[in-house]
Amino acid sequence: MSENITVIRRRESVLANNAVLRNTYLLLSLTLLFSALTATLAMLNNAPPINPFITLIGYFGLLFLTTRLRNSPWGLVSIFALTGFMGYTLGPILNIYMQHVHNGHQIVVTSLGATGSIFLSLSAIALITKKDFSFMGGFLAIGVLVAFFISLAAVLFHLPAAMLAASAMFIFLCSGIILFKTSQIIHGGETNYIMATIDLYVSLYNIFISLLSLLGGSNSRD
Numbered sequence: 001m002s003e004n005i006t007v008i009r010r011r012e013s014v015l016a017n018n019a020v021l022r023n024t025y026l027l028l029s030l031t032l033l034f035s036a037l038t039a040t041l042a043m044l045n046n047a048p049p050i051n052p053f054i055t056l057i058g059y060f061g062l063l064f065l066t067t068r069l070r071n072s073p074w075g076l077v078s079i080f081a082l083t084g085f086m087g088y089t090l091g092p093i094l095n096i097y098m099q100h101v102h103n104g105h106q107i108v109v110t111s112l113g114a115t116g117s118i119f120l121s122l123s124a125i126a127l128i129t130k131k132d133f134s135f136m137g138g139f140l141a142i143g144v145l146v147a148f149f150i151s152l153a154a155v156l157f158h159l160p161a162a163m164l165a166a167s168a169m170f171i172f173l174c175s176g177i178i179l180f181k182t183s184q185i186i187h188g189g190e191t192n193y194i195m196a197t198i199d200l201y202v203s204l205y206n207i208f209i210s211l212l213s214l215l216g217g218s219n220s221r222d
Helices: 002-044 052-068 074-100 104-129 134-157 160-186 193-221
Strands: none
Touching (some): 002 074, 002 160, 002 193, 074 104
């Protein structure tokens, strides 16, 4: 009898994890499309670049709100506000690359394709192998903080080399977060699809921005 109960509970756990994964990928797709829409609107309107510190305030403010509302239907409204805002901040950056950087269109397309390839490859690794990547959590948390402070110093003191180094770090760390978060969903460590979507969205956003920075920086030196 106890064995049957254990089997039933395992099946329920697997079904619940699959539901979180399915909802996460669906919501991630919708938020990415919404971000693309707001980025396009910003580009068409030639919106001016937003001050990085205003971007950070908007991001952390909406992130805090979404976290508070994650178990409420309003959490969906909040996450679209967050990702829409981040998409809008991306529009002016893309305009700069396309209008003022040599081979800017190619850099944007290459960065977008590489970001998609990284996500699909790492997601496939986590889903197929079903390996538990929870051991990466502490390292990734510390690494992201270090990369954030390096990029902040690079902006404040106008250090291009430090910005490129931070970009490389973000690509590596956010790739790890994709593995870590997907593994968490599979193994039941993450049960809220709104929070899972935020982690994956922010990772993709940072990878894309970092690739733009690296490819654009390399292009400017040629």
